[in-house]
Amino acid sequence: MDVEITLRVDGTEHRLTVDTRTTLLDALRDRLGNTSPKKGCDHGQCGACTLLIDGRRALGCLALAVAHQGADIVTAAGLADGDGGGLHPLQRSFIAHDAFQCGYCTPGQIVSACGMLAEAEAGWPSAVSKDPGATDVVLDDEEIAERMSGNLCRCAAYANIVPAIAEVAHR
């Protein structure tokens, strides 16, 4: 069944007709040509398709496009400044720390890290928070690893991903 929806993707409004079965991930990649979010497992287990949906990190592969009428979506491509040269601090830090090998999980890692830093800024606890009542989150390596556990890296670049995120977190 086809349904007409509008989506705001990386600042640009799009109107498109989708089958109700279409996920946000497939709408972005196949209909709007935005291949920045990746299809890894397509079951919500790997994090390669992580998007910011209305400001929160979420998985494009489990989100039906039809249920996201009017949503504001940010992909890793949209995190960079529109003027060409300005990479997001997390993108620069991933390059500086060599925080990837094949790079397939990287856009999802970066969008997820972006959402995760905002969650920590808002004082959200994690499963490893020593004082679950504390409103000031100190993002040590254990906290970063726990909060990023929804993003898998089959090249196991974790040893560089954690410092890449830590550098931005501690700025």
Next chain:
Amino acid sequence: MKPFRYERADDVSSAVTALAEEPEAAFLAGGTNLVDLMRLEVATPEVLIDVRRLISDRIEELPDGGLRIGAAVPNSDLAADDRVRRRYPMLSQALLSGASGQLRNVATTGGNLLQRTRCPYFQNVTTPCNKRAPGSGCSALEGHQRDMAILGSSPACVATHPSDMAVALAALDAAVTVRGTDGERRIPVTALHRLPGDTPERDTVLARGELITGVELPPPAHLIPSRYRKVRDRASFAFALVSVAAALDVADGTVREVRIALGGVAHKPWRATTAESALHGAPATGESFRDAAAAELARATPLPGNAFKVPLARNTMVSVLLELLEEGR
């Protein structure tokens, strides 16, 4: 994925009516489990009725000092809520130990309770499974058993309920409010999920068309200190082999109040009533804790592939109670 129609109702009562009129309809909230099951063709609804914007996503104080959690409150918001963190630490910890940051941002309170088992045979349409295809048999009896139940299972089904949140809610004596075509009713969380018996296709006591609208937590007196401990095959983003939600109130070396619920061991969140009865009024000692945990697990019926869960559940219960005893000093 099979084709389906997508509908949005104007309010809860029309959503409930719409679902009751469509034999192959399902409610959609966060969709983190349902969309995956549809892709696997384990779930094949012909109509999805989106209720996410219809049900409350707010956490409100109740006059008795408890909290009412709207069924659309995302797991992450519930875990981060200051009142939940201070008054019901085990609930916040249980939520944070489940899924990933991305999933918790989308998964709702009502949906978390109604998520389906992650039994690999339930999720694989090419294998027999009595829960998915009643009468087809249980593949786990001769197959992968590590994640299966040790308490309350039946020859028809040995699947476990996957929720962490529900285990904490069971320990806290929370109740769900449910709307159906006949109005609203209230069900204790401990009575919401079913044991499999010979009808494992039914996870809960909800009638067709009933919608969970909220969860009510009683006042937190006697529920602090509390904690949730989850034991699993990897440190994060994995389901529980065994989990324990517990609260312990000790006065003059005697157990005044204790709550224990287990996850990963049964078809439902398992409230450890045998252990609780053994502990009420007993000396708050490691010996009492060990005896109570052993009494709870005396009825365990493990399979060859998950017998390790019996000592694991016993030891985790004792360990959590000892920590709570220390914390309460």
